[in-house]
Amino acid sequence: MKVFISYPPLEDARGIPLLSQNRQFQWFNNPTYIYPMVPAYAATMLKEDGFEVIWDDAIAESKSYKDWFLNLIKEEPDLIAIETKTPVIKRHWQIIDELKNSSPGTKLVLLGDHVTAMPEESLEASQADFLLTGGDYDFLLLNLCRYLNGSAESLEPGIWYRHKGQILNTGGFALNHDLQRLPFIDRDLTRWQLYSEKNGNYKRLPGTYTMAGRDCWWGKCTFCSWVSLYPKYRLRPYENLLDEIGLLIDQYGIKEIMDDTGTFPAGQWLRDFCQGMIDRGYNKKIAFDCNMRPGILKAEDYQLMGKAGFRLILFGLESANQETLDRINKGVRADDIIKDCQMAKRAGLQPHITVMVGYPWEDKSQVKNTLCLAANLFKQGLVDTLQATIVIPYPGTPLFDECKKNQWLITEEWDRYDMREPVMKSPLSPEELKKATQQLYKAFISPRFIARKVLAIRGLDDLKFLYRAAKSVLGHLKDFIPH
Template sequence: MKIAIVYPPFNRGNEYPLLSQNRQFRYSNSKEIRIFPLIPASAATLLKTKGHEVFFLDGINLRQTKEEFTKRLLEINPDIIALETKAPVVKIHWDYINQTKKLTKSKFVLFGDHVTYFPEESLENSEVDYVIVGGDYDQGLLNLVESLEKKEKLPEGIWIKKNGKIIPNGKVPQIKNLDEIPFIDRELTNWQAYGEAYLYQPCAYILTGRGCGSNTCEKRGCTFCIWQDALWEKTARLRSPKNVIKEIKELTQRHGIKEIFDDNEGGAIWDKEWLKEFYEEMKKEGLIGKVYLSTNARADSLDEETCILMKKAGFRLLKIGLESGNNETLKKINKQETIEEIIKGIKNAKKHGLIVMLTSMVGYPWETEKDVNQTYMVAKKIMRYKTHLGDSLQSSVIIPYPGTPLYEQALKNNWFVVDPKEYELFDQTRQILKSPINTQKWCKKIWSIHYDPIFVSKTILSIKSKEDLKLLSRGVKSVLGHLKDY
């Protein structure tokens, strides 16, 4: 069969949606952030390995017009058109499906976190043919295509509407052994068009696993995290270190990749035995020093032994969630960490030469000016501590995506200041929950820590090469773009 996995283009003035592989959706003015869509790319690869003709079209990333994109899509004339969607853009995708249905006989498929939680909604409000429910929608799309080709019963996790009635069909079963998934076909999925300001170029993205794990977090799942709640069902699965290193080796030797970012929620480094084996295999394969490694991480995983191992294995940067500088807020969002633990973990990382990208949020319904100022002060303290080139932070407005415990709490406690179904407002730049603070002001203030004189001077002093200057230049452009978001 002929399948197109697509991201139809749209924008809001000069702002473009950060949709692909993004847990926290937003529009942004920054041109320096284009995250690689790993699960859809895996879907494209799986289909190709099974002999299907696959097209991967990202009109957002290529900044195409809607007319250019649709013309190309109709030229391909696929049997199936599949779209990843999220709450803030699902209505745009409904409209696109309804309009394009008039021009083609292609069947449309929706997948992603929002339709996993609300599959009926898309079947009721659009002419979509199939909705894939579940996090492993790469496997789900393959299962659907093969069942259609063989004219068999629809597999588990594929929901449809028949004779005006929605037919529920469970969830796509989770892939038990992630090592069995083929490595992403980078040429097929136009890998060179993606990247972020804080990564050395050329860069690539991988997933060492699916689901957030932690040494101390038995009750996995922050209340705001849509992936852990809707997609991974509070589970954590890891690929084997040997399998991950085989992919790293391919990326460095075949594509000349300088930096690889693991976009799994908590990385794999929370499992110390995994990390030890990973280090030994990296050393055995002679890959240490040939590529930078970066990853998402929880601060409570960062004891000294782990940080030493990571640095020895070739890790450079850690993306760590602070979320708030207030312990009561961390408790309410089920972060399973305290401020003291977060600061300790980050100090361990910085002490051993690891760079930190900090993420934070403002606008919790219970958050006071004193609380948000604590977040600002903690973030500033962390940024000033043993500053390295590349240390940075992000700040955004808390969003309770449908499918998260926070969304249910907001409904129950009447926290919404907008209609909870006005998903288009859920874009991380505006306040949609009751809050006594000025969220725009505080987001901008936290982002502006990048211009703190002490932080700037320490950053400049850490520059060692032309590549560092390029990295800094991209970072400055990215921050300037994000400041325009508020």
């Protein structure tokens, strides 16, 4: 049985789609590719189970749609699995129908947060054969392929399908899979080099991704699309992650690792992991990056992380206004981000913050508060990089439900949910919100900040990273040009 795990080309004047392994979809002018960790686990498990697996990321390979489509028809796969998200779901429906019309015997499978939130929609709007809901679609895809080739007697919960003209399902998905059963990702099969350089997180090249857990131990933010995928938090043993890091260093010469767990583990797990990095000497061979929540770690935790080789630490600021943080159930105080950035910087880490504008209840003065806080963090040298976006209420999130209840939605045309424009009503105009987003990125290129970065250059890696960061910021400024 030949299985393709595919990212079809999505040619668009807006740029490169950040689709794979991404909690929030954007088009980027500056090409960026994130390692699709869960699909990569799926490919690895399928191969180990005896299936013929083709890793087919036409976006990262910059293939044209025509070349990709003709090659796929020529290869005659038995099954094609496609990860999708809200802003490109209609494009994927069209692609599925074109594939089905040319190759009726090929099974087409959609997976991801949008089909988890609205499964019937995709089966009604396209010729897709199966939908895999929930975040463990690597385990579900293996189960589905086993079922189709006769080696599994039944389908696991979380799978939607057609039968005699009806749309049926196997019940709600269950996150009961043991992450200790996961093999290390087959990096050669999944073509790790495609994701090793064009990624703004990496300072040292080549870089790659790991995933210690699924997905965020807080898991309550109302805007996050992955809350619907992973309502339950599970972890791999820290020793298992350390073993994988050793393999990445020894076999692939990896210099930097971004762990894409929604929030990296804290507490004793974190302390044991850090000590393991030190004891094994990995802290001298790689830089390690992660997502973390402010208000959780103490100064000694950051100091240990610094000794263990951590470099980039990503904090979700989202807004400087406590009302907003409370309404989106962030579970932090506005001043937590300042304190944590201070502690992280003292430990030698480089904080990155994510910021959003366009909340329906935030007026101009509140947006200005967020702009001022971000600018001040840059001026004080407490933040090294940032990501700014317009907040989007993805289907399946509590924020989307709140929008429906309060009639805040401007549109339900999914292709407009790409963070380039507001889709919720706001006291600010769309042009004002785009301008605010640009202002956040411009804080990154203030003379004082640039001077600090130039003076901090200690080698070629620093110089190359600064060049890539400048290109990225200029690209983001183009992403939000007001008309």
